[in-house]
């Protein structure tokens with residue numbers, strides 16, 4: 001153990017350990033005080049190299065999460081009368097092995113679907129071993145939270161830069177001008193932009209004379225601290241971004257500089273922007289033409305600038321086009337790939353993805369297969385979760401008859417959740433790997449729990465891929481458990497679906513996985529171990545097993561790694577184990593052209609598929625702006641999608657699930673503050689308490705997602721007692737972003753009326 005951790009052999013003595021918070025993308029350093037197996041307190045790690053003492057209330061709540069009596073400690077088996085009873089791990093796996101393989105045998109691999117939820121991205125086990133399970137299963141019916149989240153960004157980055165994970169992030173710590181579209185990092189703590197303490201980092205922009213401009217239909221906490229906030233009508237970011245490009249081209253302000261040599265398609269972009277003059281979009285966006293022109297000029301004048309967009313730009317009607325245009329504006333203003341602009345991250349354990357390789361790559365393939373019922377395209381090996389219910393409910397070859405959910409709550413978090421709920425109920429068999437008996441897992445036949453965050457090791461393999469600096473922080477488990485680790489559960493399940501029975505040799509399977517992943521790294525372009533003997537490399541990783549072995553390998557072949565002896569000063573997992581506050585490998589640096597892996601080795605500024613979708617955007621210019629209402633979401637600092645509402649610390653005080661409405665709309669619909677509003681969309685109706693506020697645009701109603709824990713059988717006493725409704729009853733599974741299949745969760749047409 002590292003020198004500055006307090007160690008003690010007396011179990012009653014207080015011990016402080018440092019670890020990274022796994023709850024959101026900010027990767028804050030926590031200091032955890034324990035005595036024996038009791039958690040005394042969770043506070044900030046002031047010496048964390050990245051967060052330097054910043055944390056939010058969710059981090060503090062890890063103690064309550066660990067202690068939560070409703071958190072599952074043993075597998076749960078459905079009984080003949082429909083109730084659940086605790087079971088041993090062997091019993092649980094025997095039941096799975098009795099029920100799942102016959103379905104696969106009778107109906108083929110596609111008859112078993114999988115849904116991976118958000119916490120799976122914050123957890124080494126599913127990030128590494130989830131893939132193993134999916135490969136063993138071999139089903140096309142793979143779904144995840146990505147298609148209610150960021151798939152449009154993967155698609156645009158894949159087409160522009162060649163790799164779906166080559167997503168530029170704003171260089172927060174050096175930029176002079178930050179344009180934020182549809183993100184509220186002061187509340188969300190940042191997304192596709194890993195940066196703890198966004199407030200501090202934004203303040204620093206202001207104190208070095210820079211400016212922050214926010215476009216949001218709500219005056220969010222981020223908008224409040226910004227230098228400028230523009231209310232924008234939901235779903236019109238692409239219109240505005242094209243208008244900004246229009247001005248940049250028209251006024252001769254486009255200045256890609258050296259990037260011009262690395263781009264195809266700038267003229268095509270110019271053509272696309274032609275009809276989107278500020279005058280043409282002003283009414284649609286709700287921002288005046290002179291303002292749009294000024295915003296474009298300010299952007300061009302800034303010494304450095306970055307445009308950044310998130311949930312509001314992805315989960316909307318023109319998600320892919322808007323996500324694309326954000327990077328196009330960064331290129332056209334010369335800000336992509338330069339300090340102070342938007343840079344490609346360089347993750348420490350990034351493996352091949354973090355390496356620069358000259359010359360062309362293979363690019364990214366999408367749409368290799370389609371969903372059975374609606375014909376929506378595959379992206380990154382998965383299908384849009386908006387199709388999940390219909391794939392369960394529609395009979396025929398390839399129908400989903402059984403489902404595995406891993407750290408996901410689609411019954412609350414995905415569109416038309418009333419239908420999802422019915423669909424889950426109709427499955428022949430369902431397994432949930434989950435820490436709660438909640439809206440989704442209540443439909444399962446077997447629930448397999450996972451250790452608490454303090455009982456497992458942690459490294460943000462996924463989120464560091466979007467970090468604004470190259471940092472690395474590894475946290476060992478600090479408390480013991482007799483539960484199997486989640487990676488072992490995933491491998492055991494992989495054994496079952498591979499037909500190897502309920503008690504596969506986990507160690508042997510893990511050896512295979514580690515061997516295969518290392519082999520793949522060895523043959524990847526530019527690999528530092530290309531000429532090495534694989535057996536020797538595997539030997540160097542001993543005696544590590546499980547996620548640690550693979551993590552060590554990824555760090556060592558990564559851009560800062562020791563290359564298995566090639567650079568004695570390079571990083572290994574051991575270095576990180578000796579650095580409980582993390583290792584900082586510095587700010588991001590330029591990576592173009594060698595980061596590009598498109599077939600042309602250039603930035604494809606005008607990918608054909610996306611340019612074709614601009615026609616749909618053009619058609620929308622002729623829509624009338626009428627008096628109808630649209631629904632958007634919002635996030636609350638003390639909430640985390642649907643799953644942390646059982647922690648008293650996070651739900652005390654004023655209810656979070658309210659409907660924000662502008663005073664003019666309240667008057668128009670005879671609604672009063674504190675009264676109930678009935679909100680109806682094509683898919684359903686909810687009733688929510690009204691909060692009248694001028695922080696929201698007229699014509700827009702905002703309800704946060706993830707609430708409504710009153711379902712029968714949900715075993716979350718605190719959450720169930722909270723008021724609130726499930727806003728995804730209103731989200732329409734039939735309307736998706738045309739290109740990516742991503743759900744539209746913002747800008748949903750609704751009707752509202754007072755509940756009398």
Ligand SMILES: Nc1nc2c(c(=O)[nH]1)N[C@H]1C(S)=C(S)[C@@H](COP(=O)(O)OP(=O)(O)OC[C@H]3O[C@@H](n4cnc5c(=O)[nH]c(N)nc54)[C@H](O)[C@@H]3O)O[C@H]1N2
Pocket residue numbers: 116117118119123145148149311315406407408409410412413414433434435436438440449450451453486633634640641642643704705706727728731745
């Ligand atoms: N209307 C609307 N809907 C949205 C959004 C929106 O903005 N508006 N946002 C979308 C976004 S961005 C996302 S990411 C999704 C999130 O939706 P999901 O990915 O489905 O995630 P959650 O709803 O947070 O549910 C997480 C589940 O993981 C379980 N869990 C927590 N920790 C662990 C663990 O360590 N191991 C295991 N096995 N399970 C664990 C929890 O108990 C819970 O069941 O929601 C989406 N839904």
Ligand SMILES: Nc1nc2c(c(=O)[nH]1)N[C@H]1C(S)=C(S)[C@@H](COP(=O)(O)OP(=O)(O)OC[C@H]3O[C@@H](n4cnc5c(=O)[nH]c(N)nc54)[C@H](O)[C@@H]3O)O[C@H]1N2
Pocket residue numbers: 024025118149181182183184185187188189190191215216217218220232233234235236237310311312313316632633634635636637638639640641746747
């Ligand atoms: N506290 C907290 N933190 C979280 C989460 C959480 O649930 N709670 N969830 C985590 C997850 S999974 C994710 S993906 C991230 C998301 O991170 P963010 O994207 O930063 O989070 P949101 O708060 O959803 O911000 C989206 C903003 O877009 C606005 N908006 C809605 N529609 C539009 C539109 O059409 N155009 C524009 N320009 N704006 C629009 C909304 O008003 C909102 O302020 O947060 C992560 N962090």
Ligand code: SF4
Pocket residue numbers: 021022023024025026027028054055056057058059060189196
């Ligand atoms: S901001 Fe995110 S990472 Fe930091 S303490 Fe809060 S939940 Fe944890």
Ligand SMILES: [Mo]
Pocket residue numbers: 118145149
């Ligand atoms: Mo998300």
